[in-house]
Amino acid sequence: MHVDSYIYVSKDVTYKKRAEKYINSFSQQLLLAQDRERRMISYELHDSIAQNLSVVKVSLDTLFDDYPEIPQALSKKNKILSNLIETTINSVRDLSYELRPSNLDEMDIVKALKTYTEDFYERSKIKIDFQSNGMKGLILNSESKIHIYRLVQEGLRNVRKHANASIVSVKIVGASPNIILNIEDNGVGFDIKERERKLDNEKRLGLRSMQERVNLLSGFMRIKSHLGYGTKIFIKIPI
């Protein structure tokens, strides 16, 4: 075959690449900013609002100590208020912890996840099988810890909201140079394509925010689900 002419087509993708890089870095900053804000709100809730409510409670509980003749109706009302404050303190504390455990920075991630899964069981009554392997001696920076913690938190939140599951297993494995995370439930499952379509319309987060976080960490996430057969989430992120 004789070739005497050819057409050369090229496209400069520098801008596209640069834009992708910029978006990636921007998203990462957004996630970190969100976490900083959560940390601040969590701290305020726990160390300011819950503390002040405790002051109110102890003041109510001792309000009539010097007045033994106080009418019973008043004393009863005081008790009701005191109980309400106690319930509010517990709610504030749970919310603060859900936003961000205060000691996550000092804690090892396995212990933090263990505590979180225990709390999850207490709140949801969904049994949890939590396992960790190969994580001993792994030194993770604060950002990696918070990303892993959030992935598990988001995964379990999805289970609680949508799965109607009775058991969920969470496995975290150190697999140098990655960490592997598995979250699997025995719930109702879902049609992945249908869900993705709905999510796009409803602008809901959940699995999508997990995917976003994994992408930012240059990791990999696979979701498997079938109606009636539960859901499996497999995540691999570089350490």
Next chain:
Amino acid sequence: MTHKKRILIVDDHPMFREGLKTIISRNTSYEVVGEAGTVRQCLQLVKELKPDLVLLDISLPDQKGFDFVRDIVNLSINIRILVVSVHSKIDYIVRAFQAGVNGYVVKESAADKLLDGISCVLKGDYFMDTSVSQQVVKKLAGLKAEEKVVSGSDYDTLTPREQEIMVLLAEGLSLKNVADKLFISNKTVENHRSNIMRKLGLHSTIELVRYAAKIGLIDLDNWKE
């Protein structure tokens, strides 16, 4: 006449200190000898007043953590410490006891539990508020089983390189593929493989794949596709 037990209150909320004082005044055998709102004031008053007991809120403005608990004990060896805190998470409570406190009451139960706590701690016993003791006992009861499940597996003995090779083998790569991928010789991969098998007590590749799936290292469903 027996002398009154002398108590120092350490909390940065003056109104909360007032509340504690009112509760303490319900028992005439106790007297509040001082109040502090910072660690610095607390240490100074412990040194000066030598109280029998410190009611201590650990979240103080000039210090975070539990290190200063030891400083209190060093200043007055027989002193007893009862924490009155807004924190109710088990890790926090455990750390407080590890640091050397003798009792723990959460702030919202102070009116009901404080006097029991003071009496118990002054007798030389440990005290834990019933609203937190349940979770602590549950934790202790589950500790043995948990240790077995959560950590201490044979997999923990693998080196990072062995972990890396185990994943690749479990994903179905041949020795040669692993060697090529990691730029090492077949012989080196073989050595790593036999170390992995020995450490995990495995005898065949099928057992290795099964083990990897069990601990969540690979997703077996992937093999079906």
